[in-house]
Amino acid sequence: QNYLEKYRPQYHFSPASNWMNDPNGMVFYIGEYHLFYQYHPNGTTWGPMHWGHAVSKDLVHWEHLPIGLAPDENGMIFSGSAVVDWNDSSGFFDGKSGLVAIFTHADTYPDSNHPRQRQSIAFSKDNGRTWTKYVGNPVLQEESIIDFRDPKVFWHRDTNRWVMVLAAGQTIRIYTSKNLTSWEFASEFGEGHGSHDGVWECPDLFQLPVDGDDNQKKWVLFVSIGDDPSLQEGSRTQYFIGNFDGNSFVNDSSQETILWIDHGRDNYAGVSWSDVPAEDGRRIYIGWMSNWRYANVTPTKEWRSAMTIPRVIALKTTEEGVRLVQNPIRELQGLRVENISIRNEVVVPGVNLLSNVNSNTFEIIAEFEMSSATEFGFKVCKGRKEETIIGYDVKNKNFFVDRTNSGEASFHDSFAGKHDSNLISQKMIKFHIFVDRSSIELFGNDGESVITDLIFPNEENKQMELFVKNGEVKLHSLELYILKSIWR
Numbered sequence: 001q002n003y004l005e006k007y008r009p010q011y012h013f014s015p016a017s018n019w020m021n022d023p024n025g026m027v028f029y030i031g032e033y034h035l036f037y038q039y040h041p042n043g044t045t046w047g048p049m050h051w052g053h054a055v056s057k058d059l060v061h062w063e064h065l066p067i068g069l070a071p072d073e074n075g076m077i078f079s080g081s082a083v084v085d086w087n088d089s090s091g092f093f094d095g096k097s098g099l100v101a102i103f104t105h106a107d108t109y110p111d112s113n114h115p116r117q118r119q120s121i122a123f124s125k126d127n128g129r130t131w132t133k134y135v136g137n138p139v140l141q142e143e144s145i146i147d148f149r150d151p152k153v154f155w156h157r158d159t160n161r162w163v164m165v166l167a168a169g170q171t172i173r174i175y176t177s178k179n180l181t182s183w184e185f186a187s188e189f190g191e192g193h194g195s196h197d198g199v200w201e202c203p204d205l206f207q208l209p210v211d212g213d214d215n216q217k218k219w220v221l222f223v224s225i226g227d228d229p230s231l232q233e234g235s236r237t238q239y240f241i242g243n244f245d246g247n248s249f250v251n252d253s254s255q256e257t258i259l260w261i262d263h264g265r266d267n268y269a270g271v272s273w274s275d276v277p278a279e280d281g282r283r284i285y286i287g288w289m290s291n292w293r294y295a296n297v298t299p300t301k302e303w304r305s306a307m308t309i310p311r312v313i314a315l316k317t318t319e320e321g322v323r324l325v326q327n328p329i330r331e332l333q334g335l336r337v338e339n340i341s342i343r344n345e346v347v348v349p350g351v352n353l354l355s356n357v358n359s360n361t362f363e364i365i366a367e368f369e370m371s372s373a374t375e376f377g378f379k380v381c382k383g384r385k386e387e388t389i390i391g392y393d394v395k396n397k398n399f400f401v402d403r404t405n406s407g408e409a410s411f412h413d414s415f416a417g418k419h420d421s422n423l424i425s426q427k428m429i430k431f432h433i434f435v436d437r438s439s440i441e442l443f444g445n446d447g448e449s450v451i452t453d454l455i456f457p458n459e460e461n462k463q464m465e466l467f468v469k470n471g472e473v474k475l476h477s478l479e480l481y482i483l484k485s486i487w488r
């Protein structure tokens, strides 16, 4: 296993072989970040779901471990979360601490073939290496709700109990528990709020300081929305900002407001790590870097799908109000091997300051001051007749990724295209870009604008260009780092 197959990401997590979708059960415990994931161990398309498992000490280098949870008499193992039960509230750990996974068992009703989704738990006394399913499974069921899945659980200090957010049709239901085994309904959120373009999935709920101020905190609710054929975008993730008192979530924005965590097509079902130590203080999340629209037919052979890079999320006051910002985890800096540095240049059409660079696994941090140009940015993974454009559009005041001519796209007619971000109207425009053979992640203006897109270019496409259109732009600084593989 050398991770050198065509399109294989070099510094993103992907399974050694076969199909992966959502990240699951992310928890930090005794020096290790656990990452479980929706996994089909016997095929490269979606199938009977298991929880694959990997661990990392730095969120960058991953060690694959044997499958964590496999289907059983209660059904397949759909998405869910994991927590550290520090005080043995469950009674599973003889007074010590241990890991509890909370997930959806998915099967069909015995007397019909209608789907049935129920919540179950499992525990591990050996740091996640082996798991025992609770004898009382399922621990939560509601006969009348068909789509009823993806429990995310956290400890709510003020009310001294566990809270579960669960996707139910097109709302989020909130349940509470003292012991992780018996759950009580608390409230429901979502009717009339945000986007209802598809079924709601994979919620997460957590508190963050606004502008780094611990005296001013807000709650953030993530909700992924499944693919609906009537939409252009396929599956994507929205978020709400508001308050949570241990019982119910109250949205700060008007009902019609829709906030997307990402303006590309390939960041879905993302949720955050549980139990990151307080002295670290970060809220870190990862998403599945694909889209249900075409996830099953992307042109890879041995495996299918990767995760995004892990990202730190925060809340920032912007012109439009408090908004989510995302930035790459600093641990990724350890992958930098070669560096190209440019300072104070005026970029003009026809001169490519990056004509000597060849790579398809790299990071760019560049800051521009707007001048007369109408558009500027980077063309990456260039060669033959292919290129992917990562730019800023001055007139429309947004970042964009254009993968129209990025490479292989014939596997689905909605793959090729250009994706625009939200509005960014500052004078200084900052790109932070990660390219890893078959993916683009753009963090515009310190993470206020994020675009995550897959691409499938020719392997030889390693040229790049710093381009400007219809005028000039001032480049304050540019750092380009070639990044090394995490697998070798």
Ligand code: FRU
Binding pocket: 021, 022, 038, 049, 078, 079, 104, 149, 150, 201, 202, 269
């Ligand atoms: C989201 C999702 C979840 C479900 C899982 C099944 O991508 O549809 O709602 O638990 O995938 O693999």
